[in-house]
Amino acid sequence: MTYPCQYYCIAGMTIRVDSDLPITDATFNSAINQFRVADPGVDNIAIHHHFALPDLSDFRLGEEIYRKSPWAIYQQPDGWLYLGISPDMDDKTLHQMAFFNPDHTLSQIYTPMSDAFMQGNLHALTLFPTDQILIARLLADRQGCYLHSAGAILNDAGILFIGHSGAGKSTTAQMLMQASAQGRADVEILCDDRNIVRWQDGVWQVYGSWSHGDLPDVSSASAPLRAICFLHQSSENKLIPITDPKTIFHQLLACVIKPLVTKDWWQKTLDIVHQLSTEVACYAMHFDRSSAILSDLEKICKI
Numbered sequence: 001m002t003y004p005c006q007y008y009c010i011a012g013m014t015i016r017v018d019s020d021l022p023i024t025d026a027t028f029n030s031a032i033n034q035f036r037v038a039d040p041g042v043d044n045i046a047i048h049h050h051f052a053l054p055d056l057s058d059f060r061l062g063e064e065i066y067r068k069s070p071w072a073i074y075q076q077p078d079g080w081l082y083l084g085i086s087p088d089m090d091d092k093t094l095h096q097m098a099f100f101n102p103d104h105t106l107s108q109i110y111t112p113m114s115d116a117f118m119q120g121n122l123h124a125l126t127l128f129p130t131d132q133i134l135i136a137r138l139l140a141d142r143q144g145c146y147l148h149s150a151g152a153i154l155n156d157a158g159i160l161f162i163g164h165s166g167a168g169k170s171t172t173a174q175m176l177m178q179a180s181a182q183g184r185a186d187v188e189i190l191c192d193d194r195n196i197v198r199w200q201d202g203v204w205q206v207y208g209s210w211s212h213g214d215l216p217d218v219s220s221a222s223a224p225l226r227a228i229c230f231l232h233q234s235s236e237n238k239l240i241p242i243t244d245p246k247t248i249f250h251q252l253l254a255c256v257i258k259p260l261v262t263k264d265w266w267q268k269t270l271d272i273v274h275q276l277s278t279e280v281a282c283y284a285m286h287f288d289r290s291s292a293i294l295s296d297l298e299k300i301c302k303i
Helices: 114-119 132-140 169-181 245-253 263-279 294-300
Strands: 006-010 013-019 044-050 063-068 071-076 079-084 096-100 106-110 144-154 157-162 187-191 194-200 203-207 222-233 238-242 281-287
Touching: 132 144, 132 194, 132 263, 144 169, 144 203, 144 263, 157 169, 157 203, 169 187, 169 294, 187 194, 194 263, 222 245, 222 294, 238 245, 238 294, 245 263
Parallel strands: 013 044, 044 106, 157 222, 222 281
Antiparallel strands: 006 013, 063 071, 071 079, 079 096, 096 106, 144 157, 144 187, 144 194, 194 203, 203 222, 238 281
16 A cells, blocks of 8 residues: 655755655654655655565675674665664664665665554654664765754854753753844754754755754754854853864864764765865854853854
């Protein structure tokens, strides 16, 4: 039986999801549903879900290129095979399987979890532990990557706030949301934990994602990336320009999301981060967790 597909758009890519079971408004969680669209786009990726594992007893796996729980990856003449494996070396149970074409734009995903699919509120279109496993790979081929960051559109300009866990990413997003609610700024929160940067049409664009942290507010919107701010909690509020590309490169690299690292993905991502580090204005943002820094942020978004 054929069921209607659904489309979801993230970072300029439209993901078509087909399934052997019906997809309803409740199949995926509310964050993912913020990215739902009615039709295919220009750059399309297709996922088809099946709910029984195929028999691999007489199947040629191909060349193993990666093995680290929960994945073993094999390169085949016509694409890639992903096997969901246990962290226990003695446990040979296969938990999931996916076939991808060479550029990962077409996939057949096999998951023995039909009950969970029917219950809904799923956190990944792929039914993987995270969709970043697939999307990060697609982005590397499109001059993009995920950054551990809070992202917002402030007065039509994209801005990222980067820092380790506890540095104040969610606090900064909440501060901007409050300023917007009070009519003091025009703000749209993209995501408080995972955002995407992508070189597109001669400009760096920032996009939200559904992989949020403490704040459930996410958006599929995008804007030209005007600034990157590295967070430092302080008793004062000021933005200090960072002008050394090497310093920027290393700080950005530490915040790149690396869900599944292979040699080809890593080389592409290094090139992307190097370009980003030389082309986007970066600042050390010292702030006291109040909204006193807002006026300085608005100034750099006008530059």
